[in-house]
């Protein structure tokens with residue numbers, strides 16, 4: 622699903638590379654955690670997959686398509702296959718929750734469709750938003766004002782929006798950094814469960830290696846722009862390695 626081969630990124634010509642020859646695969650339905658020190662290259666790696674950082678070398682394939690060769694409309698189309706979940710949710714506070722959730726469908730809607738939806742949402746569209754909110758555990762918030770939700774609920778709405786996108790991969794950049802520990806764990810468990818159920822590749826950066834090992838299939842460490850470890854994680858419950866590769 623995600624295939625990175627020798628990916629290098631140079632922000633400035635004279636500086637040390639932000640990524641230096643990163644090779645990594647994430648299969649459909651697989652949950653991979655990205656851990657490592659601040660400045661190690663986690664955000665850069667996620668942004669390079671999304672095509673927002675130019676590569677100095679190597680290649681990135683999403684669903685078999687080479688990201689670095691895409692421009693304009695084809696790059697936009699590819700981005701609809703990649704859902705981003707950010708540290709600070711990037712919802713529009715003054716919109717209703719269902720409007721934020723269905724923003725995930727914008728990639729498959731015309732401008733006209735999107736405008737009509739804002740003024741007069743159709744019943745099946747509200748049902749789709751409701752279904753996505755049910756899968757993240759907050760269906761009752763469908764018509765709430767987004768700014769009235771707690772931080773944890775807003776992060777759930779951001780995940781619902783990602784699901785509406787029907788992505789091949791979810792790229793999450795420290796999605797629990799602004800939540801308290803208990804809520805954060807719930808969100809990680811939710812992300813991993815949804816990825817496995819829906820066969821979505823999940824690549825998620827995290828600050829807590831112990832949470833990464835508890836919930837993810839694999840934990841990858843990145844420091845100084847290089848991958849250090851790519852091993853199988855132990856699943857919670859001590860059942861042994863989920864799968865070793």
Ligand code: ADP
Pocket residue numbers: 632633639657658659660661662663664665666
């Ligand atoms: P992490 O997310 O692991 O903290 P980053 O990917 O943000 O790491 O940063 C990796 C390296 O790239 C760091 O040395 C950082 O200073 C540098 N860097 C990140 N973004 C930029 C940018 N927009 N311009 C120049 N350098 C950057």
Ligand code: MG
Pocket residue numbers: 663664665
């Ligand atoms: Mg970062």
